[in-house]
Amino acid sequence: MAILSKDEAQTILKKVLSFSTADECEATLNGNTGGNVRSARNTISTAGASENVALAVQARFGKRSGTATCNEFDEASLRRCVQRAEEIARLAPESPEYVPLLGPQTYLASPGSFAQRTAAITPDYRAEQIGASMALCEQKKLSSAGFFNDSAGFVAKRNSKGLEAYQQVSSVDFSITVRTADGTGSGYAIANYTDLAKFDAARLTRVAADKAASSVGAKAIEPGKYTVILEPAAAIDLLNNMMGAMDARNADEGRSFLSKKGGGNKKGEKVFDERVTIYSDPTNPDVPDLTFANDGRPQQKVTWVEKGIVKNLYTSRFWAQKSGVPDIPPPGGWIMQGGTQSTAELIKGTAKGILVTRLYYIRAVDPQTLLYTGLTRDGTFYIENGVIKFPVKNFRFNESPVIMLNNLEALGKPVRLNGSLVPPLKIRDFTFTSLSDAV
Amino acid sequence: MKRRDFVGLTGLATGALFLPSFPSVGGILVDPARLLEPGLDVAQKKRLADVGLNAAKSAGASYADVRIGRYLNQSIFTREKQVQGIASTESFGCGIRVIANGTWGFASTNNVTDAGIAKAAQLAVQIAKANSKVQKEKVQLAPQRGYGEVSWKAPIQTNAFEVPIKDKVDLLLGVNAKALDLGVSFVNSILSQVNEQKYFASTDGSYIDQDIHRIYPSFGVTAIDRASGKFRSRQALSSPVGMGYEYLTPKAADKVAGPAGSDIIGYKNSYDMLEDVAAAAKQVKQKLTAKSVVPGKYDLVLDPHHLGLTIHESVGHPLELDRVLGYEANYAGTSFATLEWKAKGIPYGSKQVNIVADKVTPGTLGAVGYDDEGVKTKRWDLIKEGRLVDYEKIRDQAHMVGQKESDGCCYSQSWQDVQFQRMPNVSLQPGKDRLSVDELVSKVDKGIYIAGNGSFSIDQQRYNFQFGGQVFYAIEKGKITEMLEDVAYQANTQEFWNSCAATCDERDFRFFGAFNDGKGQPSQSSAVSHGSATTRFNGVNVINTARKIG
Numbered sequence: 001m002a003i004l005s006k007d008e009a010q011t012i013l014k015k016v017l018s019f020s021t022a023d024e025c026e027a028t029l030n031g032n033t034g035g036n037v038r039s040a041r042n043t044i045s046t047a048g049a050s051e052n053v054a055l056a057v058q059a060r061f062g063k064r065s066g067t068a069t070c071n072e073f074d075e076a077s078l079r080r081c082v083q084r085a086e087e088i089a090r091l092a093p094e095s096p097e098y099v100p101l102l103g104p105q106t107y108l109a110s111p112g113s114f115a116q117r118t119a120a121i122t123p124d125y126r127a128e129q130i131g132a133s134m135a136l137c138e139q140k141k142l143s144s145a146g147f148f149n150d151s152a153g154f155v156a157k158r159n160s161k162g163l164e165a166y167q168q169v170s171s172v173d174f175s176i177t178v179r180t181a182d183g184t185g186s187g188y189a190i191a192n193y194t195d196l197a198k199f200d201a202a203r204l205t206r207v208a209a210d211k212a213a214s215s216v217g218a219k220a221i222e223p224g225k226y227t228v229i230l231e232p233a234a235a236i237d238l239l240n241n242m243m244g245a246m247d248a249r250n251a252d253e254g255r256s257f258l259s260k261k262g263g264g265n266k267k268g269e270k271v272f273d274e275r276v277t278i279y280s281d282p283t284n285p286d287v288p289d290l291t292f293a294n295d296g297r298p299q300q301k302v303t304w305v306e307k308g309i310v311k312n313l314y315t316s317r318f319w320a321q322k323s324g325v326p327d328i329p330p331p332g333g334w335i336m337q338g339g340t341q342s343t344a345e346l347i348k349g350t351a352k353g354i355l356v357t358r359l360y361y362i363r364a365v366d367p368q369t370l371l372y373t374g375l376t377r378d379g380t381f382y383i384e385n386g387v388i389k390f391p392v393k394n395f396r397f398n399e400s401p402v403i404m405l406n407n408l409e410a411l412g413k414p415v416r417l418n419g420s421l422v423p424p425l426k427i428r429d430f431t432f433t434s435l436s437d438a439v
Numbered sequence: 440m441k442r443r444d445f446v447g448l449t450g451l452a453t454g455a456l457f458l459p460s461f462p463s464v465g466g467i468l469v470d471p472a473r474l475l476e477p478g479l480d481v482a483q484k485k486r487l488a489d490v491g492l493n494a495a496k497s498a499g500a501s502y503a504d505v506r507i508g509r510y511l512n513q514s515i516f517t518r519e520k521q522v523q524g525i526a527s528t529e530s531f532g533c534g535i536r537v538i539a540n541g542t543w544g545f546a547s548t549n550n551v552t553d554a555g556i557a558k559a560a561q562l563a564v565q566i567a568k569a570n571s572k573v574q575k576e577k578v579q580l581a582p583q584r585g586y587g588e589v590s591w592k593a594p595i596q597t598n599a600f601e602v603p604i605k606d607k608v609d610l611l612l613g614v615n616a617k618a619l620d621l622g623v624s625f626v627n628s629i630l631s632q633v634n635e636q637k638y639f640a641s642t643d644g645s646y647i648d649q650d651i652h653r654i655y656p657s658f659g660v661t662a663i664d665r666a667s668g669k670f671r672s673r674q675a676l677s678s679p680v681g682m683g684y685e686y687l688t689p690k691a692a693d694k695v696a697g698p699a700g701s702d703i704i705g706y707k708n709s710y711d712m713l714e715d716v717a718a719a720a721k722q723v724k725q726k727l728t729a730k731s732v733v734p735g736k737y738d739l740v741l742d743p744h745h746l747g748l749t750i751h752e753s754v755g756h757p758l759e760l761d762r763v764l765g766y767e768a769n770y771a772g773t774s775f776a777t778l779e780w781k782a783k784g785i786p787y788g789s790k791q792v793n794i795v796a797d798k799v800t801p802g803t804l805g806a807v808g809y810d811d812e813g814v815k816t817k818r819w820d821l822i823k824e825g826r827l828v829d830y831e832k833i834r835d836q837a838h839m840v841g842q843k844e845s846d847g848c849c850y851s852q853s854w855q856d857v858q859f860q861r862m863p864n865v866s867l868q869p870g871k872d873r874l875s876v877d878e879l880v881s882k883v884d885k886g887i888y889i890a891g892n893g894s895f896s897i898d899q900q901r902y903n904f905q906f907g908g909q910v911f912y913a914i915e916k917g918k919i920t921e922m923l924e925d926v927a928y929q930a931n932t933q934e935f936w937n938s939c940a941a942t943c944d945e946r947d948f949r950f951f952g953a954f955n956d957g958k959g960q961p962s963q964s965s966a967v968s969h970g971s972a973t974t975r976f977n978g979v980n981v982i983n984t985a986r987k988i989g
Contacts, residue, residue, distance in 0.1 A: 043575035131573030145768035177769040261668035369986040436903035
């Protein structure tokens with residue numbers, strides 16, 4: 001039941017729309033099935049499974065809108081859901097930011113966004129994978145804590161203006177932290193795939209285990225400005241935060257790092273190093289994504305930053321109409337263009353620097369400059385003359401991704417993480433402000 | 440793809456216009472009137488719970504608990520002169536946790552019928568048995584007597600769900616109007632309300648019915664200087680609380696003035712939203728031109744609304760026993776305060792530092808009668824005169840520290856998620872000697888007074904932290920002199936708590952709340968309060984956070 005076919009989903013949605021008396025009506029079905037298992041201290045801690053399908057109905061009378069949801073699909077329940085949405089709409093205040101529902105749209109195809117193998121994962125499979133990972137660590141007298149999570153589902157949409165959308169999606173996420181028995185070394189690995197076929201728990205466990213063993217005996221070095229190599233798992237959160245701040249309205253309103261002195265935004269301006277190019281493409285075979293946004297707008301290939309110049313900001317439909325700018329929804333994932341070098345090759349080309357595996361507890365300090373603070377974690381190493389010399393104690397950083405992407409030394413080959421393609425980044429003058437005793 | 444991923448970034452742009460398509464935590468959007476309808480009666484819940492317990496036992500479980508939950512939420516969002524969204528959600532279902540072959544298993548269903556519950560119980564046992572094949576440490580539960588059929592209700596005066604939406608909208612739009620009248624560029628305000636109607640039954644013989652309420656009013660104002668391109672914001676000094684709508688009826692006795700010259704008002708058991716937004720509007724404009732701090736060592740005077748979050752991060756989290764034992768190593772992290780560290784008797788803080796955990800203080804976010812594994816709640820010492828004396832623990836952890844009972848810290852955010860160890864209220868006790876805020880400040884030669892919580896970050900073992908705030912004032916020779924900006928302090932947990940020099944008396948004591956504390960994989964949210972009085976810490980490292988990005 002959790003993964004309805006296109007015909008099954010649209011049949012329900014057509015019926016829902018037929019019950020509506022509102023001026024406009026839009027219905028969305030979202031279903032998923034999945035499970036997870038968690039380990040720590042080389043043993044299982046918790047595990048669970050869930051399955052759900054939910055219908056959301058948005059009804060509109062003039063500029064008033066109401067939404068209701070349900071998860072029962074007999075005719076009476078569907079009727080009740082529509083009626084409830086209409087009742088809420090009648091009670092709602094008029095929205096000064098009303099825009100009509102979208103009409104028929106053309107969406108790109110992205111068939112790789114769903115893999116049947118992922119949808120077919122069983123509790124036994126999860127136990128086997130996490131069990132094999134734990135056994136590998138036990139053999140090496142290391143302690144592992146891991147998390148395996150899988151989800152498969154669909155999104156379907158239809159409205160009274162003729163919009164129709166359907167797509168299936170799936171994902172597998174695995175992360176593991178491996179620590180030495182005495183707690184003086186720690187390593188980490190993380191991966192995310194659409195298709196289970198690409199998943200390899202043993203490879204990821206070995207990466208984390210190697211980092212744990214080699215991070216024992218970390219030396220304290222003075223905080224300050226250093227050349228760093230941020231592995232993709234360390235780079236992604238700062239970049240994600242930056243992409244999440246590329247909203248046109250906030251910039252136009254004067255409260256964004258992309259706001260311009262005196263008014264307006266920095267679209268068209270060079271804000272980053274010229275090697276920085278970031279785009280989104282829901283059909284990319286490495287990061288296939290939904291080809292429609294939450295509100296039904298098509299997701300297409302969009303260039304956000306090209307050669308350091310801000311090319312596009314995303315916007316709500318209301319703000320696009322009001323300000324006369326292209327109507328572009330925020331992306332799901334994003335792709336940052338990189339080079340051909342692996343992290344290991346970036347290390348070889350570094351005279352002095354610090355390799356960072358992961359950043360943790362990242363919080364905004366100043367939205368004006370996009371300054372963030374946080375800490376390194378689970379494998380921080382000193383590099384000299386192209387080789388890793390020794391592990392170093394963790395640091396707190398205070399740095400802005402905007403400053404970071406102006407201090408770019410090199411980009412490596414992008415890898416998939418959390419639905420985006422992220423290159424390892426070599427950055428000069430990255431600001432570490434204090435030491436942490438944490439391992 | 441998980442539902443939250445689909446909403447993800449797209450929610451930022453669309454959420455401002457209409458209601459989001461899907462609410463958080465699996466609730467379904469409903470007519471607000473439905474939130475006033477009674478749920479299943481207790482007899483029905485007991486009968487259904489017994490179906491689950493019996494099905495689990497028949498499938499091979501040695502222990503089982505059933506939680507039938509109805510979780511109601513209502514949030515109202517506004518900006519400037521308009522309502523952005525009103526979301527009323529209801530989430531109803533049943534979660535079943537079992538032990539089979541010495542291993543935990545969990546499954547949940549929104550099909551709250553005999554057949555649905557029995558099927559979920561069987562799936563939970565199937566998962567436990569699958570995982571038992573790779574299990575190394577069998578689950579050991581601390582003994583727990585059954586309480587029979589009991590109930591507990593939060594002692595609220597006015598159920599916030601019974602207050603007409605119009606009244607709530609009028610309050611928020613009134614707050615916005617006041618801020619705009621006073622010249623801010625932008626204002627957002629929000630009111631969130633939660634009602635958890637939870638029924639718990641276990642094979643120990645407990646049948647516990649509970650009714651829990653939480654409310655959180657908040658706002659943010661932003662001032663922009665277009666010419667310079669500079670902007671600053673100030674968030675509300677309200678706290679989420681375990682109360683009803685009575686929290687929003689201000690009482691003079693609940694207002695606590697900050698030090699002379701600071702223009703800060705703190706709030707105890709009621710909140711004056713209009714008064715606070717007026718202060719915020721004035722302060723946010725001052726922030727635009729306030730002096731940028733000179734970095735260095737300062738004596739810090741921290742108000743309870745600020746200090747609550749520092750307590751949360753540097754005491755509440757490191758003393759969670761699951762972190763201490765390594766169960767959160769892959770996500771939230773572990774803790775410096777290991778069992779070995781505790782055994783050495785190293786001072787956690789100065790003699791001033793007495794920190795207590797509790798799940799019983801009326802009006803707090805942590806207060807419940809029983810936790811989510813059927814343990815009656817209590818109050819206990821964590822740190823006494825600077826020494827660590829105990830942790831926060833649940834039934835399957837007690838034996839690992841040689842104890843025989845749980846502290847009642849088990850919680851799940853919904854029927855859909857498995858319960859696990861969460862933080863209780865953790866509070867710094869007020870000073871025993873009479874000491875006012877002005878008296879405290881008068882003894883500081885070079886310091887900074889910080890009100891409200893801002894940016895916060897701490898490492899995965901809880902050593903190194905950095906905190907910002909909402910409003911900062913310089914203290915020179917015992918007096919507040921001027922407002923400062925770009926302030927953050929960095930410290931090591933033990934050094935910080937050992938630098939604790941004095942804390943005001945109980946007249947200044949009040950609770951700060953964390954409404955959405957995240958932990959676990961998949962991540963779950965919980966709410967918790969932290970009490971303290973204004974407190975002084977000597978010689979803390981302050982950094983300047985101003986940067987230029989061209």
